Amino acid sequence: MNKTTQPAYEETISHNGHRLTPQRREVYNVLLADRDHPTATEVFIRAKKRIPAISLATVYNCLETLVECGLAKQVNVEREATRYCPNLSEHGHFICESCGIVSDIPVTKGGSLTQFLKVPSGFNVNHSEITLRGTCPACKKSNH
Ligand SMILES: [Zn+2]
Ligand SMILES: [Zn+2]
Numbered sequence: 001m002n003k004t005t006q007p008a009y010e011e012t013i014s015h016n017g018h019r020l021t022p023q024r025r026e027v028y029n030v031l032l033a034d035r036d037h038p039t040a041t042e043v044f045i046r047a048k049k050r051i052p053a054i055s056l057a058t059v060y061n062c063l064e065t066l067v068e069c070g071l072a073k074q075v076n077v078e079r080e081a082t083r084y085c086p087n088l089s090e091h092g093h094f095i096c097e098s099c100g101i102v103s104d105i106p107v108t109k110g111g112s113l114t115q116f117l118k119v120p121s122g123f124n125v126n127h128s129e130i131t132l133r134g135t136c137p138a139c140k141k142s143n144h
Helices: 009-015 022-033 040-050 056-068 137-143
Strands: 073-075 083-085 091-096 102-106 131-134
Touching (some): 022 056, 040 056, 056 083
Antiparallel strands (some): 073 083, 091 102
């Protein structure tokens, strides 16, 4: 794990006044294990394998805390359940219209998501997201 891009979990949690609980750690581990932008329900199914007693409500709670602490971001896909992403470096998302897979698209080196937009002065950007849609390499292959 690259220490410069992924802050120490304990550090981040304590800075924000949240206690480190085994459930929160486990939910965070689930997010880090597979970078496929799971929904809360998918995280719940994966976390249950490690903590059988965990409930969906607890998973929702843990995810909320991780987002508050800045350890994960919410990814909103129209008409779909919110997905979660632990990649904290600036990036956009590519959604495959055939299989629904969500992939991280990095910004060009030294760039940012807003660099190609002319944001007028007086507007303060706190949050930016870019979502691209199309066909992923795997689906492209199977269609042609
Ligand atoms: Zn696909
Ligand atoms: Zn992402």
